[in-house]
Amino acid sequence: MEQTYYEKKEAGEAAVDLIHNKMVIGLGTGSTVYHTINKLGEKMKDEKLDVTCVSTSSNTTEFAKQLGIKLVALNDVQDIDLTIDGADEIDGDFRAIKGGGGALLFEKIVASSSRKVAIIVDSTKYVDTIGAYPLPVEVLPFGYKYVFERMVREGFQPNLRKMGNDPFITDSGNFILDINVSNIIDKVDTINLEKYINNIPGVIENGLFTNIVDVIYIGKKDGVEVKNREKGD
Numbered sequence: 001m002e003q004t005y006y007e008k009k010e011a012g013e014a015a016v017d018l019i020h021n022k023m024v025i026g027l028g029t030g031s032t033v034y035h036t037i038n039k040l041g042e043k044m045k046d047e048k049l050d051v052t053c054v055s056t057s058s059n060t061t062e063f064a065k066q067l068g069i070k071l072v073a074l075n076d077v078q079d080i081d082l083t084i085d086g087a088d089e090i091d092g093d094f095r096a097i098k099g100g101g102g103a104l105l106f107e108k109i110v111a112s113s114s115r116k117v118a119i120i121v122d123s124t125k126y127v128d129t130i131g132a133y134p135l136p137v138e139v140l141p142f143g144y145k146y147v148f149e150r151m152v153r154e155g156f157q158p159n160l161r162k163m164g165n166d167p168f169i170t171d172s173g174n175f176i177l178d179i180n181v182s183n184i185i186d187k188v189d190t191i192n193l194e195k196y197i198n199n200i201p202g203v204i205e206n207g208l209f210t211n212i213v214d215v216i217y218i219g220k221k222d223g224v225e226v227k228n229r230e231k232g233d
């Protein structure tokens, strides 16, 4: 088994231990959460676990349905007990970059609605400082060129994400600009950067998750390391 795959599986499955009967669970998106969803499906059958889930993407919805996992719309729950999701990068300050798969908008809304957020990653994604991974920014197709040009002027070196020859379209019908924040991430307050980008007219959301993550599960070759955020951080 490839090392990264193994680490994703270990981390994804370990986080299922956080799920208990009658909980409302936010299910993230991607190849790491795939293992969480799969394991949850098994646990629901084996232990007759009764949980209700909220999905963050059409892909996750499809997979969870195949496993018979009970899904409800976010608007139909009071709040979410726990969300489990992957990330493209995360650091020791519990700052993450998400959206490599294009699901950042629903992921951020679901994570923001959750009492607890667990991020599951393989060891390559746990870094000293986030920023090497391009930051996904979801933009409205209307006038996206304005946002693009502004990003160029401000040194963010944007790339319009493509699917073949066409723009990649998110589940909400928007485009994604992948921008470079590697030069500034250490020079600015990332909470302000997250807000600054979202304040540009036409930007819907960006993949910086600066003040949301409570616990990180890192898959490693010799097991899973769990890092809990200190209260008050």
Ligand SMILES: O=C[C@H](O)[C@H](O)[C@H](O)COP(=O)(O)O
Binding pocket: 028, 029, 030, 031, 032, 033, 085, 086, 087, 088, 098, 099, 100, 101, 102, 103, 104, 107
């Ligand atoms: O849009 C996608 C999400 O933010 C994913 O959670 C993130 O890209 C990590 O995905 P994966 O677990 O497939 O590496």
